[in-house]
Amino acid sequence: MDKIRPVIPLVPVHVSPADRAARAFLATGEISLSALPPLSLYVHFPWCVKKCPYCDFNSHEAQGAIPEHEYLDALNADLEAVLPLIWGRRVHTVFIGGGTPSLLSAAGLERLLADVRARVNLEADAEITLEANPGTVEAKRFRTYRDAGVNRLSLGVQSLNDRHLRALGRIHDATEARAALAIAASTFENFNVDLMYALPGQTLEEAEADLRGVLGFSPPHLSLYHLTIEPNTVFAKFPPGIPDDELALDMQERLLAILAGEGLMRYEISAFARHKRKARHNLNYWHFGDYLGIGAGAHSKISFAHRIVRQTRPRQPKTYLERAAVGASLFDETEVSSGQLPFEFFLNALRLVEGVPSSQFSERLGLPLSVVADALQRARQKGLLANDPLRLRATALGLDFLNDLQALFLPSDDAPQ
DSSP: OGGGOOOOBOSOTTSOHHHHHHHHHHSOOSOOOSSOOOEEEEEEEOEESSOOTTOOSSOEEOOSSOOHHHHHHHHHHHHHHHGGGSTTOEEEEEEEEESOGGGSOHHHHHHHHHHHHHHSEEEEEEEEEEEEOOOHHHHTTHHHHHHHTOOEEEEEEEOSOHHHHHHTTOSSOHHHHHHHHHHHHHHOSSEEEEEEESOTTOOHHHHHHHHHHHHTTOOSEEEEEEOOOOTTSHHHHSOOOOOOHHHHHHHHHHHHHHHHHTTOEEEETTEEEOTTOSOHHHHHHHTTOEEEEESTTOEEEEEETTEEEEEEOOSSHHHHHHHHHTTOOOOEEEEOOTTTHHHHHHHHHTTBTTOEETHHHHHHHSSOGGGGHHHHHHHHHTTOBOOOTTEEOBOHHHHHTHHHHHHTTSOTTTSOO
């Protein structure tokens, strides 16, 4: 969603945090919120051991030792600078992503979480997630991460087939992946496994074997992704031979049927969970909640009574470190126009299988649902949106053609008719 937002200058990024906060709170805007949405915190760790050829996230191969102490100082300064914008608000979830944040030392993670708790009003039962790779070094740290306060692990397995792991450029092998899954299952009550299908040269039987292998560790949550070739990646420059659309669809249907039979219910287009194990942090995104992002390349969405603001940080770690050191970690700050807000809302909400209450549109956007009446009518006529006045929910057909459904809510000049 962050790639589609408009660039509308709100205030110069060099003004002081106190001045920025005052302007954000006091200025008039195009919307009117009756209450602010829930707030989450995202912390980005930009380094990894090796950049995967399919990855388009802000990750950078570590050249030598990671400047852990300096980066934690920068995160601390970044968080302190933005505190006036969220003063008094509770933080319900924390997600530490990357890159490979499991490269942090146990002491570094403990310091990071202590710094966060000292500065924000963190819920006592907040979900605190750490992304981790299944490499041997990281897996040995899982228990220390739990002791530091992490209560949910997200494990980037992707496959349990050595041939496919090599094709994906992963640095772990299938044996390490299984060992990491075993440690995660014995250490965390709540953990997620990332798994991909439609991999280079993958057969239907191999995709099923991957899923059944992961299910043997009884994960509470699974994220299942179709491999996509993203721009500006190695795979975009040198495309691998991937399964055709018909085979990929067969894989999807087979895997969905297996998951349903194992008690992992699909609640979002790519997410499956056991009872009470939905990802609370991601649900906040999909319900168009607020999130504060700190770290190199991190994004924020922050609501005020009359406006919704997006912020970004510099992508390059070196630049981020330099700017954070002088209190200027913010790279760009923009206001989301009232014309763009409905599309951003539906880009998230329609990913949920059950959709969201119709009332949430006005609650989150400060706009009446009538502003998208024509788009709603077109979506229902096409059979993409359920004919339910109380919920905004994609039909089964709408989930299969989600991009087409979401596009109907683009600003009027861009939306298909």
